[in-house]
Amino acid sequence: MRLAPPRLAVPIALASLTSLYAGAQARAAEILPIGTTGAWTDITSASGLSADGSTVVGTATSTTGEIRPFLWKPTVGDIWIHNGQPTWIYSQGLAINANGTVATGVAYDGNYSRQWRWTQPSNLMQDLGNLCNCGTSDATGVSADGSIVMGYSAAPGFRATRWTSATGLVDLGFGTGGRIEAVTRAVTPDGTTIVGYGHVASIGLRGFVRYGDGTWVDLQPNIPGQGTVALAVGASPNLIAGYSGPEATRWESEVPMPLGILFGETSSVAAAIHASGDIVGGHSGPGLVPLSNNNAGWIWTQTRGMVRLTDFLSSQGVNLAGWSHLNGVSGFSQNGTAFAGNGVYNGKARGFLVRGLDPLCGPWIDIQPEDTTVCHLGQFSLSVQAFGPTFHQPTFQWERWNDSFWVPLQNIVYASGTSVSGANSPTLTMWNCASSDTPGAYRCVITAGCSNKATNTAIVSMIYSTPSLLNDGIAPAACSHGSATMHVNPFPPTNGPYTYQWQREHSPGSNTYTNLSNGTTIFWDGNSAGIGGVASGAHTASLTIAADTANGRQLSKAHQRGYRCIVTNACGSDVAAKLLTVHLVGDTNCDGTVNSFDIDPFVEWINAGNVAIAPASYLALNATQACWDQRSCWGDLNHDGFANNFDIDPFVNCILNAPPPGRPCP
Numbered sequence: 001m002r003l004a005p006p007r008l009a010v011p012i013a014l015a016s017l018t019s020l021y022a023g024a025q026a027r028a029a030e031i032l033p034i035g036t037t038g039a040w041t042d043i044t045s046a047s048g049l050s051a052d053g054s055t056v057v058g059t060a061t062s063t064t065g066e067i068r069p070f071l072w073k074p075t076v077g078d079i080w081i082h083n084g085q086p087t088w089i090y091s092q093g094l095a096i097n098a099n100g101t102v103a104t105g106v107a108y109d110g111n112y113s114r115q116w117r118w119t120q121p122s123n124l125m126q127d128l129g130n131l132c133n134c135g136t137s138d139a140t141g142v143s144a145d146g147s148i149v150m151g152y153s154a155a156p157g158f159r160a161t162r163w164t165s166a167t168g169l170v171d172l173g174f175g176t177g178g179r180i181e182a183v184t185r186a187v188t189p190d191g192t193t194i195v196g197y198g199h200v201a202s203i204g205l206r207g208f209v210r211y212g213d214g215t216w217v218d219l220q221p222n223i224p225g226q227g228t229v230a231l232a233v234g235a236s237p238n239l240i241a242g243y244s245g246p247e248a249t250r251w252e253s254e255v256p257m258p259l260g261i262l263f264g265e266t267s268s269v270a271a272a273i274h275a276s277g278d279i280v281g282g283h284s285g286p287g288l289v290p291l292s293n294n295n296a297g298w299i300w301t302q303t304r305g306m307v308r309l310t311d312f313l314s315s316q317g318v319n320l321a322g323w324s325h326l327n328g329v330s331g332f333s334q335n336g337t338a339f340a341g342n343g344v345y346n347g348k349a350r351g352f353l354v355r356g357l358d359p360l361c362g363p364w365i366d367i368q369p370e371d372t373t374v375c376h377l378g379q380f381s382l383s384v385q386a387f388g389p390t391f392h393q394p395t396f397q398w399e400r401w402n403d404s405f406w407v408p409l410q411n412i413v414y415a416s417g418t419s420v421s422g423a424n425s426p427t428l429t430m431w432n433c434a435s436s437d438t439p440g441a442y443r444c445v446i447t448a449g450c451s452n453k454a455t456n457t458a459i460v461s462m463i464y465s466t467p468s469l470l471n472d473g474i475a476p477a478a479c480s481h482g483s484a485t486m487h488v489n490p491f492p493p494t495n496g497p498y499t500y501q502w503q504r505e506h507s508p509g510s511n512t513y514t515n516l517s518n519g520t521t522i523f524w525d526g527n528s529a530g531i532g533g534v535a536s537g538a539h540t541a542s543l544t545i546a547a548d549t550a551n552g553r554q555l556s557k558a559h560q561r562g563y564r565c566i567v568t569n570a571c572g573s574d575v576a577a578k579l580l581t582v583h584l585v586g587d588t589n590c591d592g593t594v595n596s597f598d599i600d601p602f603v604e605w606i607n608a609g610n611v612a613i614a615p616a617s618y619l620a621l622n623a624t625q626a627c628w629d630q631r632s633c634w635g636d637l638n639h640d641g642f643a644n645n646f647d648i649d650p651f652v653n654c655i656l657n658a659p660p661p662g663r664p665c666p
Contacts, residue, residue, distance in 0.1 A: 029316045029358075031323065034072045034351035035060050044070075046330050046351025047105075048096050049340035051144060051189070051275065053333030055100025056340045058351045059092040069093030069105050069118075074353060081118050081125060085109065091116065091125070095142045098189065098334075102146030104139035115139035115151050115161070115169065129169045131155040139163070140184055143191030150187040150194050160184045160194055160210060174198055175208065175216030182208065185242075186233045189275065193237035195230035205229060207242050209254070219244075219251055222258045231288065232273040232280075239277030241270035248282050248300070260306040265296050268306070272339070274332040278302075278361040278389035278449050281329025281339060290328035290342060297328040297341055299360065302390035309341070316357060322346050336361035336389075336450050362451030363387060363394045369458040373497060374438060375571035376464045377417075379431040384455050386426070388448030395448065398428040401441035401457075435462055463495050466572035469565075476563075477581040479633035480554040480664035483546030486578045488565045490541070501566045502535075502543040508561040516563075520548065525558040531663060533559055541565075545580060555582050557592055557662030583633045586654050586665030590627035590634070593661040594654060602651055605631055610643070637665055 034056060035044030043061040050056075056072045067090035071079040081093060081103060091107035101120040106113050107127075113136045115128035128149060130137035135154025142149050149163040153171075158181040160172040172194075174182035178201035185196040192212030200206045200218060205227030207219035219228045219240065226245030233240050240251040248259040248268035261268045265284035272281040280300040283290030290297065297309040309326040320326075325344040330351075332339045336359035342351050358364060367385035374380035388394040399406040409423040416434035430438060439462045444455045467490040478484035490498050503513035504524070514524070521533040532553035537543045543563060547554045564577035586594040588601035604618040605628075614628035627634075635643030637650035654665035 029313070029318045029354065029356040031313065031318050031320065032074055032353045032355070033322070033345040034058065034353065035070070035078065043349045044351045045342050045349065046072075046340040046353070047092075047094050049331030049333060049338065049353070050096050050100040051098035051334040052100065053335065053338040053355065055096060056331075056351060056353055057093040057096035057103050057105075059105075066090070067092065069103065071096070071100065071103060072351070072353070073100070074355065081105075081123075085125075085127060088114075094138060094140050097142045097146035098144035102142055104142045104149050104151070106136075106138040112154075113137050115149065115153070115163065117142075117146075117149050117163070119146065128163050131159065131161065131169065131171055137161075140196075141187030141194065143187060144189035145191075148187070148191030150184050150191070152182060152184040152196065157181055158183050158198065160196065162191075162194075172210065175210065177216065177218065178202065179206070179208065179216070179218070182210075185231045188233055188237050189235050193233065195233045195237075195240050195242075197229040197242070207240070207251075209233075209237060209240060209251075211237055217254055219254060220256060221245060222247060222249055222256050228256075229269075229288070231269070231271050234273050234277040235275035236277065239273060241273035241280050241282070243267075243269045246286075248280070248306075250277070250280055250300075252277065259300050262296055262298055262306060262308055265294070268298070269328075270300075272329045272331050274336060274361050274450075275334055276361050276389075276450055278392065279332055279336065281332065281341070283328030293325055293344070294327065295325040295343075297326040297343065299329060299339070301360065303387045313354065318354065323352075326352075332360070334450070335359055358453060359449070359451040361389050361449045363389070363446040363448040363453050365446065365453065365455055368456045369442065369444065371459045371461075373461045373463055373570040374430070374433045375569075376435060376462055377432055378570060379429060379433060380438075380460060380570070381422075381427055381429045382442055382444075382458050382460070383427040384444045384446070386444075386446040386448075386453075386455075389450075392448045394446045396424050396426055397445045397447070398423050399443050399445060399454075401443075406443065433462065438462055463570055465495060467491070467495065467498060467567045467569050467574045469567060469574045469576040471576065475581070476578050477583060477630075478545060478547075478555055478559070479630070479636075480556060480582060480584045481547050481549065481636070481639050482555075482633070483544055484580055485537075485542055485544045486563055486565075486580070487542050488567055488576045490567050490569075490574070495571075496569055498541075499568045500539050500541055501568075502538045503564050503566065505562040508557075511562070513562070513564060516543070521545070521559065522548075522553075525556070528556075528558075528663070530554060530666060531556045531558065541567075554585070554664050554666075556584070556664060557582055583630045584662075584664035585634055585637060585639075586651060586659075587634050588627075588631075589621060589623045590630065591622075594663070594665055595658050596655060599655060601627075602635075605635060606645070606648065 042063045046056045046058040069081040088107045092105045094105040096103045103118045116125040131153040137153035139151040160182040163169045181198040183196045184194045194210045197207045207228040207230035221244040228244045230242040238253045246267035248270035250257045262284045268284045270280045270282040284296035300306045329341040337357045338355040365386045369382040398409045413419045414437045417432045418434045418437040419431040422428045470489040476484040476486045502516045506512045516538040518538045532548040560582040588598040608615045614625045637647035
């Protein structure tokens with residue numbers, strides 16, 4: 001037999017790769033409550049999140065009832081926006097630019113509300129005004145660079161507005177086609193396109209989009225006759241979120257797509273959309289503002305569908321201790337790793353920031369590649385199952401670790417003869433694997449949407465020969481009310497991993513074999529009353545066949561047959577066979593049948609006692625020393641673990657009611 005070459009040692013850098021790779025991952029995902037210190041701790045709400053994920057804008061209510069806007073950064077905490085005018089009674093923060101340096105909102109002076117704009121350098125609110133010095137005027141959106149503020153104002157009657165430092169507050173009107181008002185809710189990052197809603201004569205509530213060229217378009221409903229509302233827009237004016245009738249809706253190029261309603265709820269509202277349109281977030285419950293006690297916040301992607309926030313965050317390992325409700329989402333970061341929203345924390349209404357997620361707008365991995373072993377000059381495959389976010393198919397790039405960096409694989413044939421296929425597919429396959437180009441660490445980098453993600457590291461090891469099975473020399477035997485265990489010993493242990501499949505002879509002496517599975521043997525042992533066993537370890541190095549005593553069943557000669565194990569590694573298989581002997585309770589001469597011919601040997605045993613050497617009078621009855629050695633089995637008629645005088649009466653009863661051939665006494 002050819003001895004296998006020594007297994008290649010895994011380099012230190014490779015052996016520690018998994019831990020190094022794990023240590024390089026981003027921080028664990030977490031949820032951070034907003035506004036838990038100081039006097040302004042009664043209520044906080046998060047209205048939006050900067051595109052870079054650094055800053056939340058919102059509104060806080062103090063324990064004395066004062067209302068004022070704030071910015072919140074995880075590294076800094078609360079940044080209070082200075083109240084712009086002494087006469088302003090309260091103000092609210094509604095929108096924030098891409099890097100968190102410009103915020104907008106609404107303030108109330110006791111008579112009417114006004115739009116404002118805050119910049120970080122000045123730390124002051126700038127009064128943007130009100131078209132008519134009457135009613136309501138809200139600044140609800142700001143461009144990425146902070147230079148354009150979009151909103152709406154009474155004029156009277158709500159009209160869309162735009163503010164720049166050059167033009168001041170400009171009335172954009174409410175469009176044509178019977179629209180009689182325009183409530184602006186969001187603006188694209190470039191500041192050109194707004195979305196919102198208003199009433200249309202003879203139709204009712206209609207969401208709208210006003211494009212940069214001044215064109216107004218009504219957003220059509222999922223079902224004719226429903227009202228529509230637009231609440232959020234992505235980086236492209238063609239990606240809009242809101243609701244139609246009772247259901248959250250995503251419009252792409254003005255075509256509506258219903259997003260669903262959480263199980264157990266009656267309605268849903270989409271309040272936030274990622275810049276790419278791949279993620280939508282919102283709440284269940286009627287109206288623009290989420291309920292504070294229904295725990296029905298959600299996120300949606302095309303492949304995941306609508307998922308309740310609590311379920312999603314729990315699946316990501318986020319600790320939700322203290323959060324009794326998560327009621328909605330109000331904004332996503334550009335890279336998709338963070339989002340803001342609102343809930344109830346330790347009994348108080350709180351805004352929150354979730355950060356450290358795998359990018360929601362990127363791929364996610366459902367099935368990771370697993371470590372494997374390949375035979376020298378053989379082949380192996382590694383597979384991954386991954387999905388892209390909404391409307392994006394993922395791409396794949398397999399890589400192999402090369403001492404200190406990852407090397408992208410190509411579909412080529414190496415000089416060694418090793419051939420690579422599937423380097424850019426979910427399944428990587430390598431043929432004719434040589435030791436110089438194969439063993440090592442592999443991963444797949446999946447790219448989709450806004451980011452990429454690498455799989456766990458899979459280690460590929462190489463072996464050089466099929467298993468060799470050492471015979472332990474043990475002939476397995478079982479008492480009918482006991483058990484027997486058979487072993488195989490593949491050599492060398494380092495030539496694994498090994499897989500095991502035990503088989504049984506289809507019928508005793510047939511030399512044809514059938515795979516065994518764990519569990520009862522009544523499917524193949526005849527299923528006679530009182531007869532049955534239990535098999536265990538059918539896929540391990542040790543198989544046990546035991547009497548099914550829990551159900552009052554014993555082994556019989558039906559279980560006395562050949563058993564073998566097929567042991568397999570990456571290079572091939574070897575087989576080891578065993579013949580199981582079953583000794584029957586009451587069969588004192590070991591001829592396979594309990595009958596009157598067992599009376600005299602039983603008497604000789606009772607007279608001689610448990611001596612080691614069979615008496616001549618016992619052997620003279622066509623019995624053997626080997627049978628005598630099994631007396632603790634065939635003599636234990638009452639199954640108390642001892643063969644003695646207390647077994648005489650059960651033996652007599654058994655002989656008077658002898659079982660069929662091949663079966664033991666009860």
